[in-house]
Amino acid sequence: MGISEAKKGWQENTVAKNLAKAPERKADFRTTSDIEMERCFTPDFELPGYEDTLGFPGHYPFTRGVQPTMYRGRFWTMRQYAGFGTAKESNERYKYLLQAGQTGLSVAFDLPTQMGYDSDAGMSRGEVGKVGVAIDSLADMEVLFDGIPLDKVSTSMTINSTAAILLAMYIAVAEKQGVSSDKISGTIQNDILKEYMARGTYIYPPKPSMRIITDIFAYCKDHVPKWNTISISGYHIREAGSSAVQEVAFTLADGIAYVDAAIKAGLDVDEFAPRLAFFFNAHNNLLEEVAKFRAARRMWAKIMKERFKAKNPKSLMLRFHTQTAGCTLTAQQPDNNIMRVTIQALAAVLGGTQSLHTNSRDEALALPTEDSVRIALRTQQVIAYESGVADSIDPLAGSFLVESLTDQIEKAAFDYIDKIDSLGGAVEAISQGFQQKEIQDSAFAYQRAIETDDLIIVGVNKFSIQEPPPAGLLKVKEEVxxxxxxxxxxxxxxxxxxxxxxxxxxxxxxxxxxxxxxxxxxxxxxxxxxxxxxxxxxxxxxxxxxxxxxx
Structure with missing residues (x-):
């Protein structure tokens, strides 16, 4: 079947069914010059292997997107990550963000909460409420979501070792609001493997940690069906210094480990795989980042279909949240970070993300102020409503450069996964320090390139200026x-x-x-x-x- 015939079938079947459930944002999408923007542009010539490598949005291998209408149906979820101080202070920030047009909540927890310590523990001294909100008991969680209807708002919680506890608190708060657990939606990060290799907020050894995770999978399948039970995270792997290829490879290798563990625990792959989600970093190299997201989607579809024999199309879909790269933000000339974040957010959108957090300009210096958070959110809104990039699906498809990068990232990432498999899988490779060493070597090379001026960071090693000390930063008070x-x-x-x-x-x-x-x-x-x-x-x-x- 030719591409034009296949496209017609996609429009008449897949797209038509989708539109019957959820119409697009507008009846007609056009440029300022009144040129029609097609839903999905395809080659006007025959391209061997097109359906196997690119296909159509909502179709295997999902290179071009997981939904048939993507952002023409609705924009990605604008989910700003926030939390600091007490539950009351964070609750006020959430209400501010929702009033400013944010469409989902994303909760940051302080280090004691992430590490399983109460605020009165000796290990918590000096860290309470500093990098996120402090949650000690259900009482704090009740305050955190006071006045926020949990049947109307989707909530993402960046929590790993203590994810089961925080999810239980969220379920209990919903019940107190009169909302049953089958009505709440959101995501817990719950990705412990990347903690061992990149971030460090682990508590227990890998084996019992994996048990807790698979218990969450099994429980939510029956009781919290709308919940994404894990967000398999490449974000922190990239923040630790990995390359784009390593980010994809190590993240998907972790995903393989979680699927393996769940199957060994007796779950059918199609019972839990549709609720798996991913979390990626959006870095500065715009075209490489777009290709990275497309490659990751195609790779996961192949892994689930060929390796795990998943039958449900939703099991094959890599749905992901993106956060712009905190490690690229500079304390020098912090307003430059607005431009960096804009480029990174654009890469995420062009790459087909399902939700997005944009970092604030002052986060290299302190927790963001309300003004900075508003600018970060407005960045997403300008891209959504003014740039036109959301009017056609996968607009960079067919670019010789982007398609070549997509193929090369896929090949290099699969080579890494083969190596990890040869070491016994992600858990065993982590215990041997394989991923950690690869990330360290990549981080060293990146830093060396900056120090030798092979890589220019504007305002740091080129175009620097004399600056006054920063003013007006948000500080968490010791009284917290x-x-x-x-x-x-x-x-x-x-x-x-x-x-x-x-x-x-x-x-x-x-x-x-x-x-x-x-x-x-x-x-x-x-x-x-x-x-x-x-x-x-x-x-x-x-x-x-x-x-x-x-x-």
Missing amino acids: EIFQKKALAEVKTKRDNDKVKAALKKLEETAKGTDNLMPHILEAVKAYATLGEIADVFREVFGKHRETVVL
Whole structure:
């Protein structure tokens, strides 16, 4: 079948069915010169292998997008990542962002919360509320989402080691609002493997950590069906210094490990794979980044179809969130970061992201101010409403350069995956330090290129100026820690402590066995057991992970 015939069939079947459910934003898409923008441009000549390598949006191998109408139907979710200080302060920021036109929430948690420590723990001293919001118990979560209807808002939570606990708190808050767990939607990052190789907020060893993750998969399949149970993250791998190829390869290798673990735990691939999501970085090299996203989509479709024999088309779709690259932001001439973020956001959109966070200009210096956050959100809105790039699907398809980059990234990333397979898979390769060493070597080469001026960073090693000290930065006050400790003590005084002890004891027994942990975590959370208390149960049963040293 020729391309024109195949395109006609795609429009009459796939697109028509989609439009019957959800019409496009406009009846007609045109340029300022009144030139019609087709839904999806294709070659006007026969191109051997077109359907196998490119195809059509919403069709295997999904190189051109996972939805038949993409942004002509609706824009990507504009999901600004935010959280700092107390739950009340973060709640106020969320309401501000929603009023400014944000379409989804993305929660940043402080380091103690990420590492399973309460605010009154010795390990938490000086870190409470600093890089995200402090959450000690269900009481904090109730304040965090006060006045925000959880059946109307999709929430992403960047949390890994303690993801099961935070998800349980979210479910409990929804129930208190009268919203059943089958009505809430969102994502937990829940990607522990990249913590071992790139970020470091792990608690338990890999094997029990993988058990917690597969227990979440199984529980949500039956009770929270709209929830994305994991966001397999390349973002932090790239922030640690990887190349674009390494970001794709190591992320998809982690994805393979999670699918393997779930299947070994007795789940059918098509029961959980449609709820897998991914999280990528958008870096500065615009065309390489566009090609990276297209290659990743095609690779995952092939992996799920050929390696895991998935049958459901949704199991083959790589749906992903993108965040612009924090590691590219400079403290020097911070307004330059607005341009960097614009380029990165454009790459994500041209690459077909499902949701997007744009970093703020001052994040190399401090948590962003409201003015900076608004500019970051407006960047997305200008791209969406004014640039025209959302009016046709995969607009860079067919570019000799972009298609060549897409093919080369795919090949190089599959070579890495083959190497990881030969080492025994992602978990075993991480234990040997393979990915860590590759990332370290890449980061060293990148930094060396800057120091030798082979790579120019505007305002850093070229076009620098004398600048006054930065002013008007957002600082988290030390009083936050005092407030949080006091609030936590009050929760512990008011709750039924016998009920808490019983719930924690049951959780300990379950952790020592093989039953699903999630129902028991949920019961402990509802009794107002703290995040630290629950994490301590697992520390006692599972032990703590020690970092693999790579030289």
